[in-house]
Amino acid sequence: MTAGYDDEVTGAPDGGVPDPGERDYVSPGRFAPATVTEPDRDVPSYTDPVARDFSTAVGGPVGRHALVGFQRFATPLRIILLVALVFLALGWFTKAGCLQQRPDGDHMVLDWQNNRPYTAMCYTDTVPLYHAELLDKGVMPYFHHFYDVGPTGKQQLRYMEYPVVTGMYQYGAMRVAKAWENLHEKFGVPAALEVVLFFNVVAVGLALLWLVGIWATTRLSAGSRRPWDAMLMALSPLVIAQIFTNFDAIAVAALALAMLAWARRRPVWAGVAIGFGAAAKLYPAFLLVVLLMLCLRAGRLRSWGSAAATAVVTWLVLNLPLILFARPGWWEFFHRNTIRPVDIDSIYNVISSFTGNWVFGGVGPDGGASTVANIATLILFLCVVAGVAYVCFTAPRRPASRS
Numbered sequence: 001m002t003a004g005y006d007d008e009v010t011g012a013p014d015g016g017v018p019d020p021g022e023r024d025y026v027s028p029g030r031f032a033p034a035t036v037t038e039p040d041r042d043v044p045s046y047t048d049p050v051a052r053d054f055s056t057a058v059g060g061p062v063g064r065h066a067l068v069g070f071q072r073f074a075t076p077l078r079i080i081l082l083v084a085l086v087f088l089a090l091g092w093f094t095k096a097g098c099l100q101q102r103p104d105g106d107h108m109v110l111d112w113q114n115n116r117p118y119t120a121m122c123y124t125d126t127v128p129l130y131h132a133e134l135l136d137k138g139v140m141p142y143f144h145h146f147y148d149v150g151p152t153g154k155q156q157l158r159y160m161e162y163p164v165v166t167g168m169y170q171y172g173a174m175r176v177a178k179a180w181e182n183l184h185e186k187f188g189v190p191a192a193l194e195v196v197l198f199f200n201v202v203a204v205g206l207a208l209l210w211l212v213g214i215w216a217t218t219r220l221s222a223g224s225r226r227p228w229d230a231m232l233m234a235l236s237p238l239v240i241a242q243i244f245t246n247f248d249a250i251a252v253a254a255l256a257l258a259m260l261a262w263a264r265r266r267p268v269w270a271g272v273a274i275g276f277g278a279a280a281k282l283y284p285a286f287l288l289v290v291l292l293m294l295c296l297r298a299g300r301l302r303s304w305g306s307a308a309a310t311a312v313v314t315w316l317v318l319n320l321p322l323i324l325f326a327r328p329g330w331w332e333f334f335h336r337n338t339i340r341p342v343d344i345d346s347i348y349n350v351i352s353s354f355t356g357n358w359v360f361g362g363v364g365p366d367g368g369a370s371t372v373a374n375i376a377t378l379i380l381f382l383c384v385v386a387g388v389a390y391v392c393f394t395a396p397r398r399p400a401s402r403s
Contacts (some may be wrong), residue, residue, distance in 0.1 A: 042226045043068060051228075076227040077218045084214050084234035088207045091243040095203075097122035099196050110193060125246050126202050130195045133160050135174040141167040142322050142329030159329035161336045164319050165280035166247045173201040203244045209253040210243060216256035220263055251281035258287060262307065271307035275314025285311070289385060293392040294399060338374070348373045 044051035045061035055061050062068065097120035102111040110127065117123035130136055134146055141160035150156040160167045177197040184191035191197060218230040243249060254277030261270035270291075277284030288308050295304035322330035342348040342360050352360040360373045392399060 042228070044228050044231075076230075077215065080214060080218055080228070080231050080234050081211060083231065084211060084239075087234060087236075087239045088210060088243060090240045092203055092207075094240055095122050095124050095199070095244050098124060098127060099192075099199060101193055101196070108193060110195060124199065124244055126199045126244070127195055129170070130174070130198050133158075133170075135170060135198070136194065138174065138178060141171050142326040142332075145329070159332035161332050162247070163279055163281065163333050164322055164330065165276065166250060169205065169247060169250060169280075170202070173198055173205065176201045199244075202247075206244060206247065206249040209249040210239070213249065213253040213256040216253070216260040220256075220260055248281060251277045251284050253277075254280060255284045255287060258284065262291065267303045267307040268310045271310025272314050274307065275311040276318070278311065279315050279318040285315075290388060290392075293389050297393055297398055342373050348376070 043062050045055040046052065052061055098110075098112065098117050100111045100116075101108045102113070103109075112127075132146070132148070133141065134144055135141075137144075142164075145157050145159050147155045148158055160170075162170070177194055180189070180197050180201075181191060181194050183189045192200075214230060214234055217233055218227065221227050221229055254273050258270045258273035258277065261267075261273055274284050274287055288304075288311060291304050291307060295301050319330065342352060348360040360376075
């Protein structure tokens with residue numbers, strides 16, 4: 001599914017949905033299910049081998065005489081959201097092992113002994129960040145610093161290392177967790193360790209944002225014949241393993257909303273969503289690169305300009321208070337990404353391990369940074385952009401806004 005703007009920009013058809021009063025009932029062939037042209041939907045249990053095999057668990061492919069697209073309650077959107085809820089629940093249970101508590105003297109502490117986060121495969125950044133970034137102290141991020149030990153063994157001054165929206169999301173979750181703890185102390189409401197409350201508040205918010213992202217992705221295919229494509233997002237195994245490891249659901253939801261707004265001819269709202277997402281994680285801003293290519297081919301740069309200008313304004317509105325009053329803390333995200341070592345789960349680390357840290361094991365000014373990895377990443381990114389541009393400008397038909 002490609003992020004387009006509208007039919008005029010992308011050259012795509014309007015989805016082929018006829019007048020509701022002109023329903024054309026199609027006779028089933030030997031292998032094709034009966035369907036109608038309102039909407040003329042793709043049926044995954046007939047066209048997708050994986051879906052066909054899985055369908056045997058619930059009775060097999062759609063019947064030959066079924067009418068597809070007229071179910072009022074069990075719509076594709078509702079079923080996709082229901083499946084997403086199941087996978088989100090499984091995602092929480094994968095982290096439950098890291099929320100276990102143990103007695104330590106006369107009080108309870110979190111049980112992270114004996115490398116539990118790794119042996120139980122339940123690690124989440126949320127738990128250590130609560131203490132490491134002083135959230136447990138109730139202080140405002142970016143305005144307060146702390147110290148830790150850097151790769152060279154020296155103490156280094158640190159601030160909240162996330163962009164402003166993600167950092168303030170953590171701050172808001174902390175305030176809710178502390179409020180719940182106060183209710184526990186005053187009125188005896190059920191509670192857990194404060195860090196566990198913090199994780200659960202974060203998880204609830206991320207789950208809701210993920211559902212927003214799935215809703216927007218599903219709505220992108222509204223009117224097309226493939227409304228089930230968004231099921232790939234809901235069914236992704238990565239949701240179980242990683243949805244509550246970090247805070248990426250914020251940016252994913254913003255990016256999906258931006259694509260939906262663009263497809264519905266709302267470039268200003270698309271820009272607002274892109275700016276908000278870029279203030280949570282950087283990558284939603286890359287959508288502007290793709291939209292620029294589409295608009296260049298379609299000759300609709302005014303629409304792109306509206307989205308880009310609104311994105312910049314939105315990003316500035318969210319970031320300007322910290323730029324003015326807490327610049328060292330605000331700059332930490334950008335600074336940290338230039339000096340941090342390659343991630344242990346990256347291909348760079350794999351290559352570095354096999355070469356004795358010769359390729360990507362360089363040491364930067366504060367230790368651990370690999371200039372070679374940063375340059376390689378930039379080159380690969382530019383190659384991807386060039387490839388996308390080639391497809392966009394040479395495709396016989398302009399990329400479609402619908403799947």
